[in-house]
Amino acid sequence: MSYYYQGNNYTTSSSVYWTPGVKILIIANAIVFALQVILYSIESRNSGTWRPFSYFIQYFALDTSKVIPKLWLWQLLSYSFLHSITDIFHLFFNLLTLFFFGHIVEERYGTKRFLAFYLVCAVFAAGVYVSLQFLYPGRSIMLGASGAIMGVLVLAACILPDVTVLFYFIFPMKLRTLIWILVGMDIYMVLIPHGGVAASAHLGGAFFGYLCYLFSGRFHRYYMQWKRKIALEYQKEKEKSSYNMREEIDRILDKIHQNGIQSLTAKEKEFLQNASKKYKSNS
Numbered sequence: 001m002s003y004y005y006q007g008n009n010y011t012t013s014s015s016v017y018w019t020p021g022v023k024i025l026i027i028a029n030a031i032v033f034a035l036q037v038i039l040y041s042i043e044s045r046n047s048g049t050w051r052p053f054s055y056f057i058q059y060f061a062l063d064t065s066k067v068i069p070k071l072w073l074w075q076l077l078s079y080s081f082l083h084s085i086t087d088i089f090h091l092f093f094n095l096l097t098l099f100f101f102g103h104i105v106e107e108r109y110g111t112k113r114f115l116a117f118y119l120v121c122a123v124f125a126a127g128v129y130v131s132l133q134f135l136y137p138g139r140s141i142m143l144g145a146s147g148a149i150m151g152v153l154v155l156a157a158c159i160l161p162d163v164t165v166l167f168y169f170i171f172p173m174k175l176r177t178l179i180w181i182l183v184g185m186d187i188y189m190v191l192i193p194h195g196g197v198a199a200s201a202h203l204g205g206a207f208f209g210y211l212c213y214l215f216s217g218r219f220h221r222y223y224m225q226w227k228r229k230i231a232l233e234y235q236k237e238k239e240k241s242s243y244n245m246r247e248e249i250d251r252i253l254d255k256i257h258q259n260g261i262q263s264l265t266a267k268e269k270e271f272l273q274n275a276s277k278k279y280k281s282n283s
Helices: 020-045 052-060 075-081 088-109 112-135 147-158 175-191 199-259 264-283
Strands: 004-006 163-165 171-174
Touching: 020 052, 020 075, 020 112, 052 075, 052 163, 075 112, 075 171, 088 112, 088 147, 112 199, 147 175, 147 199, 163 175, 163 264, 171 175, 199 264
Parallel strands: none
Antiparallel strands: 004 163, 163 171
C-alpha cells in the first residue's frame, strides 16, 4: 500500500515506515503468534490431558465470562497480542496496517506516547466490547489487535486526512473516506443480529483515536505543567531540607565550640556523620 498528497510532491521510503515503536509492536505480535503456533502444534500431537494452547487462550484471550466476573483484568490488554492461528490474514492485515500508518502517529507524538496510545487504545476497545455484552448477553471470546489498529488508523487520518491510499492496493481514496467506510461497516455489523460483537471493539478503538486527536495536545500540556510543578516543589523541598541541615550543623558546631565535642549527644554525632557523608557524595 502506498500513499501521497494529491497536488504535492510527497513521497515516502520503506525505511520511514519502520519506526522504533512500530517495530516493537510488530515484533511483539509476531513472537506471540509464533508461540501460539508452537503451543497448538504441541497440543495437537498430545493425546493426553495437557493442553497448553487451550490454557494459553483461556488465560490471555478476552473472555467476557472471566475478565470482569473473575477480575482477570490483564485480559483487557493481553488479548490484543493474540490472533487466530487458523486465519493468518487476521494477523497479516493488522500488522500491514500498523506498518503503513503507525509511523504517522509515532512521528507526530514520539515513540513513548505512541506506544502508550496503542496499549491504552487496546484496553479502551476491550472495555467497549465488554460493555456491549449487556446488549448481547452470553459468553464471548475476543482476540486480535484490530481495536488498537483501528485507533491508530483513525488518529493517522486525523493527522493526514487528505492522504490518498490504495484500498486493497487497487482503489484510490482519501484516508478520511476510508475511515468513514470502515466505521460504517463496523456500525452495520454491530447493529445487525449476530453480526459480530467484535466490531464494537473496532468502533471503540476508532472513538479513542479521535478523542486522542482532540485532547492529547491539551492533556500533554497539562501533564507537562504538572511535571514542572512537581519538579519545582521537589527542588524547593530539597533546598529547604539543605537549609535546615546547614542550620542544624551550625548549631552543633557552635555547641562544640562552646562546650567541646564531648557535649554532643549520640543523635547529634550521628547527624554530623550522615551530613558529612551526604556532602562528600554530592561533591
